[in-house]
Amino acid sequence: MESGKLHYKDVNSTFNVDKPYKSRSKPNYPGHVPLNAFEKLLMMAGSSIGSYLHPERNEFIVGLGESTAFTPVLRRLQRQMLSDPVGRQILRERPRITSESLDLDYLRLLPKNTIGSAYIQWLDREGVSPDTRVPVRYIDDEELAYIYQRYRECHDFYHAITGLPIIIEGEIAVKVLEFTNIGIPMLGLGGLFAPLRLRPKQRERLYGIYYPWAFKSGLNSKPLINVYWEKILEQDINEFRRDMGIEQPPDLRELRRKQKKLPEPERENAN
Amino acid sequence: MWKAVRTLTSRATTSQPRLRDVVIIGGGPAGLSLLAALKSSRVTRDLQCTLVEGGSLASVQNFASNPPEEYTNRVVSLTPKTIEFMQEKIGNWAYINEERVKVYDSIVAYDSQDSDSRISFDASAIGTGTLAAMCENINIQASLWERIQELNMTSDVPAEIMDNVKVEKIQSPVEFSASEALDELPDLLEVDPTDGMSELDWPIIHLSNGESLQARLLVGADGYNSPARKFAGIQSRGWMYDRFGVVATIKLCYEDYRSIGWQRFLTTGPLAILPLRDDNATIVWSSTPELSQLLLKVDPEIFPHLVNAAMTLEEVDLNYIYKLLEVDPSDKSVLGEIEWRLSKIKLLELDSKYPLPVRELVEGSRARFPLKMSHADTYVAPRVALIGDAAHTIHPLAGQGLNMGQTDVAHLMAALEKGAKRGMDVGSTLVLEEYYANAWPGNHVLLGVCDKLHKIFSTDFTPLVYLRGFGMKTLNSLGVVKDLMIKLVSGN
Numbered sequence: 001m002e003s004g005k006l007h008y009k010d011v012n013s014t015f016n017v018d019k020p021y022k023s024r025s026k027p028n029y030p031g032h033v034p035l036n037a038f039e040k041l042l043m044m045a046g047s048s049i050g051s052y053l054h055p056e057r058n059e060f061i062v063g064l065g066e067s068t069a070f071t072p073v074l075r076r077l078q079r080q081m082l083s084d085p086v087g088r089q090i091l092r093e094r095p096r097i098t099s100e101s102l103d104l105d106y107l108r109l110l111p112k113n114t115i116g117s118a119y120i121q122w123l124d125r126e127g128v129s130p131d132t133r134v135p136v137r138y139i140d141d142e143e144l145a146y147i148y149q150r151y152r153e154c155h156d157f158y159h160a161i162t163g164l165p166i167i168i169e170g171e172i173a174v175k176v177l178e179f180t181n182i183g184i185p186m187l188g189l190g191g192l193f194a195p196l197r198l199r200p201k202q203r204e205r206l207y208g209i210y211y212p213w214a215f216k217s218g219l220n221s222k223p224l225i226n227v228y229w230e231k232i233l234e235q236d237i238n239e240f241r242r243d244m245g246i247e248q249p250p251d252l253r254e255l256r257r258k259q260k261k262l263p264e265p266e267r268e269n270a271n
Numbered sequence: 272m273w274k275a276v277r278t279l280t281s282r283a284t285t286s287q288p289r290l291r292d293v294v295i296i297g298g299g300p301a302g303l304s305l306l307a308a309l310k311s312s313r314v315t316r317d318l319q320c321t322l323v324e325g326g327s328l329a330s331v332q333n334f335a336s337n338p339p340e341e342y343t344n345r346v347v348s349l350t351p352k353t354i355e356f357m358q359e360k361i362g363n364w365a366y367i368n369e370e371r372v373k374v375y376d377s378i379v380a381y382d383s384q385d386s387d388s389r390i391s392f393d394a395s396a397i398g399t400g401t402l403a404a405m406c407e408n409i410n411i412q413a414s415l416w417e418r419i420q421e422l423n424m425t426s427d428v429p430a431e432i433m434d435n436v437k438v439e440k441i442q443s444p445v446e447f448s449a450s451e452a453l454d455e456l457p458d459l460l461e462v463d464p465t466d467g468m469s470e471l472d473w474p475i476i477h478l479s480n481g482e483s484l485q486a487r488l489l490v491g492a493d494g495y496n497s498p499a500r501k502f503a504g505i506q507s508r509g510w511m512y513d514r515f516g517v518v519a520t521i522k523l524c525y526e527d528y529r530s531i532g533w534q535r536f537l538t539t540g541p542l543a544i545l546p547l548r549d550d551n552a553t554i555v556w557s558s559t560p561e562l563s564q565l566l567l568k569v570d571p572e573i574f575p576h577l578v579n580a581a582m583t584l585e586e587v588d589l590n591y592i593y594k595l596l597e598v599d600p601s602d603k604s605v606l607g608e609i610e611w612r613l614s615k616i617k618l619l620e621l622d623s624k625y626p627l628p629v630r631e632l633v634e635g636s637r638a639r640f641p642l643k644m645s646h647a648d649t650y651v652a653p654r655v656a657l658i659g660d661a662a663h664t665i666h667p668l669a670g671q672g673l674n675m676g677q678t679d680v681a682h683l684m685a686a687l688e689k690g691a692k693r694g695m696d697v698g699s700t701l702v703l704e705e706y707y708a709n710a711w712p713g714n715h716v717l718l719g720v721c722d723k724l725h726k727i728f729s730t731d732f733t734p735l736v737y738l739r740g741f742g743m744k745t746l747n748s749l750g751v752v753k754d755l756m757i758k759l760v761s762g763n
Contacts (some may be wrong), residue, residue: 079587089590092611143615 029142043067065186068136074144087226097153116233122160173210180218213249221245294486298324301659301676302492303415310422314688321431327493330433334413344518344636345408348670353677366414373547375530383537388740390747434674439718441502488698497661507563509645515563517556520636523627533626536728541668544626563639570601575629580609583662651703668719682710
């Protein structure tokens, strides 16, 4: 009775028993799907096999990314953002990057050397739209979920400032850059295992040119997560790269075209 | 021959020192406690005692009749053992202004790196209802003062208190060299107790008012830079922490009915909010030299919010806020930052896991003092005993400083009473050694524990954070061990 308990047997007690293994905890934010530890493990295993076999399928990559985004890793990212004025501003204002939040037609009017222009050129060249990013669902903490969302939505900007295309080699190179800079484990896994599926020619290009570049730029540059892209669309892209400490890598599409043209017979062999 | 010359010259230059049985240097709680205890004990009350204090004791004398409206910033935590000693042995507790004493019954300590790593001590577990009591330093001093006045009314040998008198020099009258000592053994017949210049080995204390005293027993209660300790040639070992304790009196949003002492271990040092009566509370914020300077100059309107932030927010937020305040100590934008980060914590959690928000800072109550660990090699030398901070200084994280001083007084009293009962010279090492033997080991353990606690918590090195979190959670769930710890610390 002291602790507020009744001292007769509650007739409904049999119906009120908690069944923790069956009940699912309440979502922490709209769209959140709370998973228990076993489910997380299962998702990690399933999505890593899936994304190795079918890297082009988005749901595997999304699942792998979220299930391997362990809390300490995201906390580190959170600390990185919280110790930077711009990072704090982003966390406070929670901007989202969509085709509505960005005026794409306005971007087309910007001078060629601006970040906004580079971004829209890249979108047009690769034929993608900012809306292709799915919302985060499996990360439990609300702020950490936003941070992951932010990383995911900024991914296209990393392509834009480096000029790397969305073909697999470009994706891998950007992933390695992101991993060394942002530190999300899935990116490292991608950098480690994805090249195994490639042809030797492609692998050589990655290991010889793009990995060294990605390590150098990723480790030397300031944290990319603390860039408020929406606010610097008018900034000069070269100036930005210099400020951040990112070098521009060789154009991958150009490089492929050149290498394809030159040694014709080799190409036959490779196929 | 040399003796005669020395006697002649001394006689010519200085007046005769007054002979006293006990001279206490320092009018802090330790010194006053010893004086009151000496005068309270049936065995030692006829000793001629003098207390010398360099500062003024006027505020102590006025405290009883006219206490200051706000709490002063020097507040200490008294353990039940100390309170019992004051009630039964010294008898000054009757004069304590109890309206300004706050008894609290639990302590919650938690880690800034993980708010779930916490440990709570609850007095109800040991059945006393009192874990400790918060009391102003000056309240203790005033009660001791009153007690001494009371004892003086009835005493044949009243205690003498001299304030605003500094000790200029402490001198030993027998400073002959080793060879001389071998040549001429002191002739006991030459000792003339009425003549202060004789072969008495009692130290002579020269005072700034021109007077000099010669003491059978000189007690150093004169703080960290103890002249008495230096006179006795006792080494004190330890180190500076490169940290400052910032103290302030604050007001909470409303009175905390829970009466909990809160302590959060930040990597810069622990921050404690300790309850006083009504909505008052006192803080002790151990911090780096730069941070402590910042805390003293931060806008008084921002300071309460800063305390709230430091009790709840993550260190990354705090470091960001310090950086803003470093640029402009009255930068109001930090209020928005603090409010935003606080809004991330669930209300229920804020209510149950953290202290009440601070409403305001009492003007002019901020001060800082350097933190250090030191322990004297011994507390006694021929005709000299050290008590309180003169013997040891401790990190304030466990609130043990004043209580250790009281333990010293208790042990010293026991030794002096025993010596006096047996008709021995209370200044001889034969009597004093017992005090050292009983007081030193316990103090050394406490000093060591607090020193290690400080070191364990002043890092954010991840493996250590996990380890200490594990340790805290484990300890928190071991009720028996916790009760034992409370009993040890509270002296039950």
